Amino acid sequence: MKKQKNSSFIFWLFLAPVLFTFIMVIIIPFFMGIFYSFTNWSSSARANFTLQWIGFTNFRTSLGDPTFLYSFLITTLYTVLNVVVINATALILALVVTSKLKLRNIYRVGFFIPNLIGGLVLGYIWQFIFNNALPAIGNAIPLLSGLANPENLILSKVGSSVAALVIVGTWQYAGYIMMIYIAAIEGVPESLFEAATIDGANEFQKFLKITVPMVAQAFTITMFLTLVQSFKQFDVNVSLTAGGPSAMFRNTPLFGTELLSLNIYNTAFIKNMLAEGQARAVIFFAVLVVVSVVQVTINKKKEVEM
Amino acid sequence: MKKLLIVVVIMVALMGSVFAAGSKESSTGKSATITLMQNKPEIDGALKDYAKAWNGLTGNTVIVKSVGGSSSITLGQQLKADFAAGDMPDIFIIAGIEDYKEWEGIILDLSNEKWTGDTSVAFKKDGKVYGFPVAVEGWGMAYNADMLKKAGIDPKSLDNYSAYKSAFEKLDSMKVELGIDSVVSMAAGPEMGWVTAHHNFNSLLSNGLPYGDLSVVNQLLKGEVDAKRLSEYADWVELLFMFADKAVLTTGNYDSQVGAFATGKSVFLHQGNWVDPNMKSAGATFEMAFAPHGSMHTATDGIFVAAPSFYVINSKSENIEAAKQFLNDMVYTTEGQDFMVNKAGMIPAYGNVKLNPSGQLSKSVQMWAGEGKVYSWNQYNFTGDFRDLTLAPIYNQFANGSIDKAKFIELMTNALQGLK
Numbered sequence: 001m002k003k004q005k006n007s008s009f010i011f012w013l014f015l016a017p018v019l020f021t022f023i024m025v026i027i028i029p030f031f032m033g034i035f036y037s038f039t040n041w042s043s044s045a046r047a048n049f050t051l052q053w054i055g056f057t058n059f060r061t062s063l064g065d066p067t068f069l070y071s072f073l074i075t076t077l078y079t080v081l082n083v084v085v086i087n088a089t090a091l092i093l094a095l096v097v098t099s100k101l102k103l104r105n106i107y108r109v110g111f112f113i114p115n116l117i118g119g120l121v122l123g124y125i126w127q128f129i130f131n132n133a134l135p136a137i138g139n140a141i142p143l144l145s146g147l148a149n150p151e152n153l154i155l156s157k158v159g160s161s162v163a164a165l166v167i168v169g170t171w172q173y174a175g176y177i178m179m180i181y182i183a184a185i186e187g188v189p190e191s192l193f194e195a196a197t198i199d200g201a202n203e204f205q206k207f208l209k210i211t212v213p214m215v216a217q218a219f220t221i222t223m224f225l226t227l228v229q230s231f232k233q234f235d236v237n238v239s240l241t242a243g244g245p246s247a248m249f250r251n252t253p254l255f256g257t258e259l260l261s262l263n264i265y266n267t268a269f270i271k272n273m274l275a276e277g278q279a280r281a282v283i284f285f286a287v288l289v290v291v292s293v294v295q296v297t298i299n300k301k302k303e304v305e306m
Numbered sequence: 307m308k309k310l311l312i313v314v315v316i317m318v319a320l321m322g323s324v325f326a327a328g329s330k331e332s333s334t335g336k337s338a339t340i341t342l343m344q345n346k347p348e349i350d351g352a353l354k355d356y357a358k359a360w361n362g363l364t365g366n367t368v369i370v371k372s373v374g375g376s377s378s379i380t381l382g383q384q385l386k387a388d389f390a391a392g393d394m395p396d397i398f399i400i401a402g403i404e405d406y407k408e409w410e411g412i413i414l415d416l417s418n419e420k421w422t423g424d425t426s427v428a429f430k431k432d433g434k435v436y437g438f439p440v441a442v443e444g445w446g447m448a449y450n451a452d453m454l455k456k457a458g459i460d461p462k463s464l465d466n467y468s469a470y471k472s473a474f475e476k477l478d479s480m481k482v483e484l485g486i487d488s489v490v491s492m493a494a495g496p497e498m499g500w501v502t503a504h505h506n507f508n509s510l511l512s513n514g515l516p517y518g519d520l521s522v523v524n525q526l527l528k529g530e531v532d533a534k535r536l537s538e539y540a541d542w543v544e545l546l547f548m549f550a551d552k553a554v555l556t557t558g559n560y561d562s563q564v565g566a567f568a569t570g571k572s573v574f575l576h577q578g579n580w581v582d583p584n585m586k587s588a589g590a591t592f593e594m595a596f597a598p599h600g601s602m603h604t605a606t607d608g609i610f611v612a613a614p615s616f617y618v619i620n621s622k623s624e625n626i627e628a629a630k631q632f633l634n635d636m637v638y639t640t641e642g643q644d645f646m647v648n649k650a651g652m653i654p655a656y657g658n659v660k661l662n663p664s665g666q667l668s669k670s671v672q673m674w675a676g677e678g679k680v681y682s683w684n685q686y687n688f689t690g691d692f693r694d695l696t697l698a699p700i701y702n703q704f705a706n707g708s709i710d711k712a713k714f715i716e717l718m719t720n721a722l723q724g725l726k
Contacts, residue, residue: 042386043386043387043389043390044386044389044408044409045389045408045409045410045411045412045413046407046408046409046410046411047407047410047411049411067695130557131553131557131558131562132562135553150551150552150553150555150556151552153553153556153557155557156556156557156706157706241496242495242496242497243496244495244496244497244699244702245495245496245556245702245703245706246496246698246699246700246702246703246706246708247699247703247708248703248708248709253696253699253700253702253703253717254695254699255496255695255699266694266695269380269382269383269386270690270691270694270695271690271691271695272382272386272408272689272690272691274386
């Protein structure tokens, strides 16, 4: 009995530093944030300012703001594209590097490295590629002269800018997701493939009937990670497109690639409405929880137990 | 189990107190440490050197923090974060009335300072002085004088819309001869809203009006739009966009915009005298100066000159006296003057300072100011929200060609009427 008490004391002792940090930087700010979203807080020294409880006003104005609604739509579109492209790319890469390819370990490292570069840096690098490198290629090679035409600049149109965000997001994140797929694929027992080969299954059938169901557990994780990552996308958004180019939505000119996180940030720091930004963050959080719970539940049903 | 939880909670609380104790160290001793936060990364080094020199003179330490250089990371955001954290700097920057309102509760009245007698551009509200002008800055249309000479255009003639129009057309037809990509280097991309929705927008607000005249601003703030003035302004915006390099215009950033002018790829640049250091580092040696904006059909003979930002002192600071002395010494010591003019390359806002900056565009601003041909900066009478989130996308759409001039006027009118 005594021994057990001792070990649980040690358990808590070791947990304490992490728990402390977690409570200080996640739990407390989270509830403070919810509290502030119901107030007129602005973190400034305006004359005659008093902190007031204003109920759901922030939520109402947020939902009535076309830029917020537009951000929701464009973020959803971006997320769908991003989840599909990242997972497809990652799965293909994983299949390639788990095959009997020469130098496959070098490829693994190569595909993973972009994930180690910070999103801001990555965004600026790709901005340079889209704005300067591609037109320079267009100028140098007559066959690709279309690239040099300013009309065709990728970041000058909303549609292609979203595509650019997806390309950069995939470049950054596919390597990481690939690692998860590799672990799952390597966990599939070789005997299953051997049995299937004896039964005369071809490579595609083996992939569809054995690999896919066997790595379904990995799908749950990768889908969740990419979904959350895409929804919360901020750093690449800021550095690559800064929200531009602008678009029209419900007769309001607004930033065409302003994803939700950036919209929240701009509301807080450019509009100087910190409490309203906080309210948007709370809405964002609620939606994200619902979407990811639905996604995990659906994915869980598709998993097979060995 | 419950007991253990209590132990954990107590431990957590104790650890918290350790952190709390750390942050509350009080400054004892005679020498003070003041924190200064400013928004010009380009003078960060010079300011830190001056702070060190000042430390040698007075024994007081100044910690310089510089935040800025982009429209997505600004001083205002950092101030809010620091204010929420209870870590407000002793000296910080405001740009105008909207910033003043934001921090009104903690801005110290500086009316009795010595320097207030030596400047005409201090930030005043209700007859009291609150802000120490950092410098005088100005913008107009910066031109490459060598190219204008080659094209036979007299820069003195450039002071209204039609003069600019014919000059632009002539220069455009000489593109190959002059070796330029475009006539004007203009930027309206998503990061460049401060060029369009702040600086260019000001042409609508103050061009041709007496210095300090807020009549147009006040009308607009009431939602009343002068259709003729706006339509002439729209002509001007269209002209600038039409003769700009499309790539720089739609997706370029500060470097590509200024770079195009510095490397002789454009004749005009829509920026202010703060590009002097950029010109120097790019090795641009051609003769350059400012011409007025052509946002009106009648002649407007002057450029936009003002103090862009002001140091204010935090009235809740524990080191108010040291902070006051720091600002005074900047104006009245040789070290301070040397910093402002020679090291930071700024145009001094103080009459007692006899030094002159070496940059060509700064000299041009001084020349216009000396002749009294100046128009005010009125854009700061509109909120950052309105300029960055409402107007900037409209300019961006016009630049991208997704809307035409009529639609531009309509959207601008709607936006301005929405101010009511």
